Amino acid sequence: MSKKFTVTPWKVEGDIDYNRLIKEFGTEPLTDELLARLRRNAGGELHHFLRRKIFFSHRDLKWLLDEYEKGNKFYLYTGRGPSGNTHIGHLIPWIFTKWLQDRFDAELWFQLTDDEKFLFNEKLTMEETNRMAYENALDIIALGFRQGKTFIFSDLDYSKTLYRQALKVAKKLTVSTAKAVFGFKDSDNVGEVFFTSVQSVPAFLPSVLKGRNVPCLIPYAIDQDAHFRVTRDITPKLGYYKPAAIHCRFLPPLTGPGGKMSASVAETAVYTTDPPETVERKIRKYAFSGGRDTISEHRKKGGNPDVDVSYQWLTFFEENDEKLKKIHDDYVSGALLTGELKQILIDKLTAFLKRHQENREKARKVLDRFVLKD
C-alpha cells in the first residue's frame, strides 16, 4: 500500500516518497556517475546537499554538462513566491544555487512572483506581495550572490519585459493543458490559469536579451516541477533550449517529518529574521523528537534520527560529514539525548542566522544594485 502524499506548487502534504515523485513527475535520479561528473566540473568538491542527496533528482543535467564541457556556459534561474517572510526552508535551494554560481561562474536570474501570490491568495493585496518581494530579496542577497552576476526582479516591477515574453508562452499553452498539469477548475480565476506563462519566462529571457541561446539550469524544490514541465514543453517551440533542472527535498517542518515547512503556520517554521531566543524556544518546544520517552530507555535503546527533526535539520545545516556522522551514531546509540541534540541544532542555527541577519541588514544598502526593473 502506498502512503498518501500531495506535492503541487500550492500544496505539499503527507509523508513524501521522493523516489515515487521521480517516477510520477518523470524526472531522473541524480546518479553517482553524474555526481562524479559534477564534482569534476565544480573543482573537485561536492556541496553537502549533493553528497547527502538533498538534491536528488534532475532533468537534462547530462546535456547541461555536455554543453558546459564544450564551453557553452549556463545561467541559473530560481525564484520565490513572496507570500510572507522567508523561512529557512526557502533558503535550501538558494544556498545551493549560490554554490553553483561560485563553482560554475554562472549568472543568476531570480524571479519574485508577487503577481502569482496576489492571484492565488484571496487575502493578499498587490501592495503586500510587492513589498514582501523586496523583503525576501534581502535574504537572497544576504546569502552572498555576486553583484553584477545576479539579477533579482519582481514580476510586477519587471512586467513590461516579462509580459511580452509571457504572451509568447501563453499563445502555445491551452487551457486544457494548464488544467491537466495544475488541476485548475473553471471556478479558478483567469489570472491563475495564465500565470505559469510568466513563471516560464526567465527560462529563456536571458537568451532573448543576449540575442543567443544560453543553456539554463533551474534549481528548485520539487513541488514547483509542474511549472517547469510546461516550460520545457514550450521553450523549444519558441526556439530556445529546454531548461535543465535540479530538484531538492523539503526541509521538514519543525512539528514532524512529513510535508513542507509552511510560512503561514508559525510553529512549523524558523524565519530568517527570528532572534536567537525565538529559534531556541521553537526548537525546544516544537521540534519533533525521535528520542525515547524516558532518559533511561533512550540510553538503553537509542533514538531514531530518521524521524527526528533536529537531526534532519542538521543534515541540511551541518556541513561537516564527520561531525554529522558522530551525531547520528551517538543518537542511535543513546549516548546523545534529545535535549543535547536540540542544543547542537540551536547552536548551529543561531550562529548561521546571526551571520545571515547581519548580511541581511547590509543587503538593504545594495538592494538596488541587484534589482532589475523596467
Next chain:
Amino acid sequence: MSKKFTVTPWKVEGDIDYNRLIKEFGTEPLTDELLARLRRNAGGELHHFLRRKIFFSHRDLKWLLDEYEKGNKFYLYTGRGPSGNTHIGHLIPWIFTKWLQDRFDAELWFQLTDDEKFLFNEKLTMEETNRMAYENALDIIALGFRQGKTFIFSDLDYSKTLYRQALKVAKKLTVSTAKAVFGFKDSDNVGEVFFTSVQSVPAFLPSVLKGRNVPCLIPYAIDQDAHFRVTRDITPKLGYYKPAAIHCRFLPPLTGPGGKMSASVAETAVYTTDPPETVERKIRKYAFSGGRDTISEHRKKGGNPDVDVSYQWLTFFEENDEKLKKIHDDYVSGALLTGELKQILIDKLTAFLKRHQENREKARKVLDRFVLKD
C-alpha cells in the same frame, strides 16, 4: 423565423437585427428623450450618427448625464485591435468619439490591443501587431483629437502600468465566466482567456492614476460588448464606477449589406490609405447595388436604398440631412441611377480621405506627444 447572425468580438456575420441585439445583450435603446438631453448638453446640436441612430444603443447614459449635469465630467475610452491597416469602418466610432471629446471637453484614453491580436491570430507576430498599433494610431490622431487630452497606448508598450491593474480584474474573473461570455473552449490558449482583463483596465485606469473615481463613457461598435459586460461586472468590485457605453452599428462591407467590413478581405473594405483611384475602382466594382437590372427598369421602378451599400455609406459620410434625403428620394424614384449614386459616394469619400491622408502624414510628427509608454 428569426434570421441568423453572429456578433462577437471576433466574428460578425449575417444580416444583423440591431433591435434583437439590444434585447440579447441587455442594453438600452437610445430614446428620443435621451437624445434631446444629449443635444442640450452638447451645445444644441447632435452628431448625424445620433440623428440617424447609427449610434443606437447604450448602457447607463442617463447616469452619465446626471453626473455630467452635476459637474462630474467623464472621460472617453475606446480602442482598436491592430491586426492590419485601418479601414473606414474603424473610423466610425472614433469620428463620433472626437465629437464627444469636443462637445464634452473629455479626455480620451485609446487602447491599442496589440497583445490581443497576437494572442488571437495564429499568423501575426508581436512585432507586427506592435508596429501596426502605431500605424493605426496615425489614423486616430488624423481625426483631430486634442493633444494633451488624448492618451494613446499600446498594451505591449504600456504593459507595466496595465498588467498590475489587469491582475486585479483577473482575480475577480473565473474561467467559467470567461467561457460563458466569450464562448472560450479548453482548447483555446490561456492568454486568450486572460485577455479581457487587459481590455477592462482603461475603464478605471484614469481613476487609479488620478486617485479619484471618474465616470467613463465607452463608444464602441456593438461587437465588443461582451468585453464590457465583464468590465461592468468587475469595476464596482474594485471600487470604481461601472463604465457607461454607447454602441454603433457597423459600416456595411462593400460587397453586401450584412456583416461587418473586414480588414482581411480587401474587396470588402476601403482603407484609410487607399489612393483615390483605388477607392473609385473598389466602389465601382464591388459596391453592392440596390438598383434595377436595366436603366429603363430603374427609371420606372426606382432603386432600394436600404440594401444599396453606396447609399448606406453615405448615411455615414454625408453629414447634411437635406442632401442625403434628396439622394434617397431620387434613388427611390429612379431619377438617380446606380452609377450616379456611386459617383456621389466616390466624390464624398475621396475628398474625406484626401484630408485624412494629409492629416495622417502630419500625425507622424506629433505621434510621440499622444503616446503613453511606461
